[in-house]
Amino acid sequence: MVGHLFSSDCHYKNVLTNNLFQNSMKLCVHGAMSADNSCADVSVPLRNLLNSVQCVRDRVKDGESNESNGVFNLSNFWDTLTQAVKAASQEATKLSLAFSKPPLPTQEDGEKFAESIHKSVLALSTVYYWLPKSDGITLRRLVRDATAEVLDGIVQLVDVIVSSPLQSLSQEQLQSTGGVWSACDQFAHLPRDNREAVLGVLASYIGVVKDAIEEMEQAQAESQDPFSDVLDDEDQDSRGNQDTYWSEEDRQLMAPCQGLMKASAACLRKLLSAVKANGNVSMPETVAQLDDLADIAKEISPRVSHVCLEADLNWVQFLNGALDHNLQKIKALIQGSS
Numbered sequence: 001m002v003g004h005l006f007s008s009d010c011h012y013k014n015v016l017t018n019n020l021f022q023n024s025m026k027l028c029v030h031g032a033m034s035a036d037n038s039c040a041d042v043s044v045p046l047r048n049l050l051n052s053v054q055c056v057r058d059r060v061k062d063g064e065s066n067e068s069n070g071v072f073n074l075s076n077f078w079d080t081l082t083q084a085v086k087a088a089s090q091e092a093t094k095l096s097l098a099f100s101k102p103p104l105p106t107q108e109d110g111e112k113f114a115e116s117i118h119k120s121v122l123a124l125s126t127v128y129y130w131l132p133k134s135d136g137i138t139l140r141r142l143v144r145d146a147t148a149e150v151l152d153g154i155v156q157l158v159d160v161i162v163s164s165p166l167q168s169l170s171q172e173q174l175q176s177t178g179g180v181w182s183a184c185d186q187f188a189h190l191p192r193d194n195r196e197a198v199l200g201v202l203a204s205y206i207g208v209v210k211d212a213i214e215e216m217e218q219a220q221a222e223s224q225d226p227f228s229d230v231l232d233d234e235d236q237d238s239r240g241n242q243d244t245y246w247s248e249e250d251r252q253l254m255a256p257c258q259g260l261m262k263a264s265a266a267c268l269r270k271l272l273s274a275v276k277a278n279g280n281v282s283m284p285e286t287v288a289q290l291d292d293l294a295d296i297a298k299e300i301s302p303r304v305s306h307v308c309l310e311a312d313l314n315w316v317q318f319l320n321g322a323l324d325h326n327l328q329k330i331k332a333l334i335q336g337s338s
Contacts, residue, residue, distance in 0.1 A: 042110040043162050049114040050158045056125050057151035060144060065132050072132055078192060081143075084124040085150065089184040091120045092154055096177040099161050100169035117158075121151060134284045136194025137291045138201060146186055153180035195279040198290045202272045205297050209265045216258055220251065268297060 095113050098105050105113065128147045131140050157176040164170050191197040275293065280286040289305035 041107040042104055044107065045111040045114040046158055046162045049118055050155065050162060052118055053121050053151060053155050053158065056121050057148055057155060060125050060128060060151060061148050063129070065129055065140060072130075072135060074135060074193065077127070077130055080130075081124075081127045082187065084120070084127045085184045085187045088117075088120040088124050088150055088154070089181060091117045092157055092180040093177065096157060096161070096169075096173060100173070117154065121154065124150065134287065136197060136281070136287050138294045139191060139194040139197040142190055142197055142200075146183070146190060149183040149186070150180065153183045193281045194287050194290050195275065195281045198279065198294045199272065199275055201294045202268060202275065202297055206265060206268045206272065209261060209268060213258065213261050213265065216254065216261065220254060220258075271297065 091113075095117055098109070098113060124147060128143055131143055133140060153176070157173070157180055160170070160173050160176045164173065191200055271293065275290065279290060281290070286305075293305060
C-alpha cells in the first residue's frame with residue numbers, strides 16, 4: 001500500500017500542474033458560493049497545521065540529536081529517511097491538489113488533510129533526530145538544513161493556501177508546491193557519510209578561493225577605479241582621484257597576496273585529495289577529525305589529521321613555507337608604506 005501511494009506521486013504532480021491551466025478560470029457561481037461559505041471553517045485546521053509545522057521546523061533548526069544507544073545503522077537511516085521524505089512530498093501534493101479547484105474540502109476533510117501532513121512532518125523530523133553527532137557533525141548539518149528546507153516549503157504552501165482566496169489554484173500555490181518537491185528531491189543528492197560531506201565542503205571552499213583569485217587577477221588587469229563597483233557615487237566623488245588607479249605600492253602588495261591565495265588553494269586541493277584517498281569514517285575519532293578539517297578549512301589552515309600519510313608531509317611543509325614567505329612579504333610591504 002505504501003509503495004503504491006509513493007508510486008502515484010508523479011500522477012498527483014501532473015494533475016496538479018494541469019489544474020492551473022484547466023480549472024483555475026472555470027469557477028461556476030455555485031462553486032464560488034460554496035467556497036465563501038466553507039472558507040472560514042476549513043481554514044481553522046489549516047491554521048493550526050501552520051502553527052504546528054512552524055514549531056517542528058524551529059525545533060529541527062535548533063534542536064540536538066538523540067544520543068545513540070547501541071549500534072547505529074547509517075544505511076537503515078537513509079532508507080527510512082528517504083521514505084519519510086517521499087511521504088511528506090506526497091502529502092503536500094495531495095493537500096495542494098485538494099485546494100486547487102472547487103468544491104473546497106469540508107472542515108472534516110480539512111482536518112484529515114492537516115492530520116496526515118502533521119504526521120508526515122513529525123515522521124520526517126523524528127528520523128532526522130536519529131542521526132547522532134558521532135556519525136559526523138558536517139553530515140548532520142547538511143541533513144538538518146535539507147530537512148528544515150522541506151519544512152519551510154510546507155509552511156509556505158500552507159500559508160499560501162490559508163492566505164489566498166480558497167477558490168482556485170494560483171500561480172503562487174503552484175510555485176510553493178514546486179518548492180516542496182524541489183526540497184524533497186535534493187535528499188537524493190546528499191552525501192551518504194561524513195567523508196562525502198566533508199569532501200563537498202572542501203570542494204566548495206576551493207571554489208570560493210578560486211573565484212577570489214580570478215577577481216584579483218581581473219582587478220590587476222583593469223586600469224579603472226578598482227573600487228568602482230563597491231562604492232556609491234557620493235563616496236567616489238569624495239575620494240577625487242585618490243584611488244582611481246593601482247599604484248606601484250598597491251601592485252607590490254597584491255603580488256604576495258595573490259601568492260598567498262594560490263598557496264591556500266593548493267593546500268585545499270591537496271587536502272581534498274588526501275581526504276578522498278584516506279578519509280576514514282569507521283571510528284568516532286576519525287569522523288570527528290574530518291569535522292575538524294571541515295571547520296578549519298574555513299580559515300584555510302595547514303593543520304592535518306589522520307588523512308595525511310607520511311608521504312604527504314613534504315607538500316604540507318612546502319605549502320607552509322609558501323604561506324610564511326608570502327605573509328612576511330606582505331608584512332614588510334605594509335610596514336614599509338607606513
